[in-house]
Amino acid sequence: MEQKFVPRPNTGSLFKINVKTSEFSPDMKGDILIDTKTLTIDSDGIAVVKLSGWKSVSKTTGISYLSLKVDQWVPPVVPKFQPKQEEQDDDDIPF
Numbered sequence: 001m002e003q004k005f006v007p008r009p010n011t012g013s014l015f016k017i018n019v020k021t022s023e024f025s026p027d028m029k030g031d032i033l034i035d036t037k038t039l040t041i042d043s044d045g046i047a048v049v050k051l052s053g054w055k056s057v058s059k060t061t062g063i064s065y066l067s068l069k070v071d072q073w074v075p076p077v078v079p080k081f082q083p084k085q086e087e088q089d090d091d092d093i094p095f
Helices: none
Strands: 011-016 028-033 051-059 065-071
Touching: 028 065
Parallel strands: none
Antiparallel strands: 011 028, 011 065, 051 065
């Protein structure tokens, strides 16, 4: 009995396009399911999505494809600038 593929959140696939309709047609097409609760949105409202990919071959069709996985992106922590405080020299105080 053939099992139907069921996509999981934060995974996807890209398959090669065998017939291109123009020189601008993509080489591969596919889908990816992204759980939006796992996205990190920056201050400009942009979500960076990191992807990992593996070359694979379908067990049922024998077709080669690229398997994708969403990696959670964590923005780098940039320390806030704090001006250096000057040390006071007590030698100028007359007492």
